[in-house]
Each structure stands twice: as structure tokens, then as C-alpha cells.
Amino acid sequence: MGIEKNEFWDSNYYNHPALTDEMVEMAEKELGVKLPSLLIEFLKVQNGGYTKGFAHPMKQRTTWAENHVPLSELFGIITEKSFKTVQNILATHYMTKEWGLPEKQVLLTGDGHWWITLDYRNGKSPSVRWIDVECNEDIEIAPDFAAFISGLVPDSVFAEEE
Template structure:
């Protein structure tokens, strides 16, 4: 199910600022990566926040569920170090160190115990990973952010009956 960019976002609870080309350039320079084009397009509609409630169907069981992982929020890009936004990929380096995550990750969402990441370990074109710090899970999710985005479905499809 391909979700229209305008139907993806819910609340920008932390009131992240609008994304500009200058912010993108500076963020990529600081992170040392090139961010996926589809990810940038999403953030230009709303710079991170809560989504309208999506899930990614999984064939591999994770600590989250037997058949999916959640995407109820997606981090944006906030360069202001005084910001208290929890929806911010620029906190990736700190969180990687804090939670003992593998290097070369950009955190897209997570709560500290688990993360969905852009994984740059093998290439400058990232794959998507599910990493659960407490259970030593490091699971391939999708070959690209575009694939990840295009396969998202409503979380209602996994609601318990």
C-alpha cells in the first residue's frame, strides 16, 4: 500500500521546525551520510512526529510481534541543540553510544529498547533494520527506505481480534 505523503502524518507534538534544504545539507554533513530521497520528501511535508499509525509486515518474528513492527512515529531533523524534541535523527550518535547500538545507524524511531534504523554499515545506500538492544536482535527489514515506505500498512491490519 503506497501511502500519500499528505495522509502519512498526524501530530507534530514537539513542533519541529519546517525542513529546509540548508538543514538537510547540514544534517547530512554532521551525520556523514546521504539521507534517502523518499525520507526527505516525507519530512518536507512534516518534519517528524507521530504518524497516522502504520506497521511494516514482517516474515521474521521480532520481540515486538510475530508478523509486524510499528511505525507510530518517525523522527525528523532538528539542528537546534536546545530543542527537547524526541523526534530527532540528530540524536542518533548519542543514542547509539547510550544504548550500545552498532555504528553507522541513523535512528528513525524507537524507545531505547528497540529501534528502526537506516543502516549504513555495508553501503552508502542504507537498508532498514530492526534492532532490539535488550534481546540482541538485529534484523533486516527492507533493502531501502523506499521499499519500507511502500510496504507500510495501517496498524489496524494487525489489531488483535
């Protein structure tokens, strides 16, 4: 693995509560999927928030950049309905309808126009995808979450190009 989970996180700006097994079970039931165990491991260190600033190299150009996509935040699992945060994978159903996203996605990060998702359209083991709804991009980033994490590099690698 390229990035260690204890070296991954930066700010927990929204003060997300610590992730519990009960929260994971509730999320998986609501989303109708089994989440990757490595994602849960990362979220048990910090339940979502801002990362230390990573990017995933891409062989195919996206609307973000010619050769990478960003990962400056990763959504957590917040089951308390009254808790206010924009970094919650449980907003997936609402955002899917709001932005016209393909079904069977779990949103990992994004701003509405673009998303990085866990894509369950081909079965129970999700790939990681880049989806830009305005430009009709739907591109595989990695075949699974572990490969996605393994491919991350500090975003400073691409800083000179921007």
C-alpha cells in the same frame, strides 16, 4: 508507493520547525551519510512527529510481534540545539553510545530498547533494520527506505492479533 506522504502524518506534538535544505545538509554532514531522498520528501511535508499509525509486516518474528513492527512516529531533523524533542535523528550519535547500537545507523524511530534504523554498514545506500538491543535482534525490514514505505500498512491490520 503504498502510503502517500500527505496521508502519512498525524500530530507534530513537539512543534518541529519546517525542514529546509540547509537543515538537511547540516544533518548529512553531522551524520556522515546521504539520507534517502524519499525520507527528505516525507520530512518536508512534516518534519517528524507522530504518524497516522502504521506497521510493516515481517516474515521473521521480532520482539515486538510475530509478524510486524510498528511505525507510530518518525524522527525529524532538528538542527537547533536548544529545541527540545525526543524525535530527532540528530540524537543518533548520542543514542548509539547510550544504547550500545551498531555503528553506521541513523535512528528513524524507537524507544531505547528497540529501534528502526537506516543501516549504512554495507555502503552508501542504507537498508532499513529492526534492532532490539536487549534481545540482540538485528533484522532487515526492507532493502531500502522506498521499499520500507511501500510495505507499510495501517496498524489496524494487526489490531485483532494483539
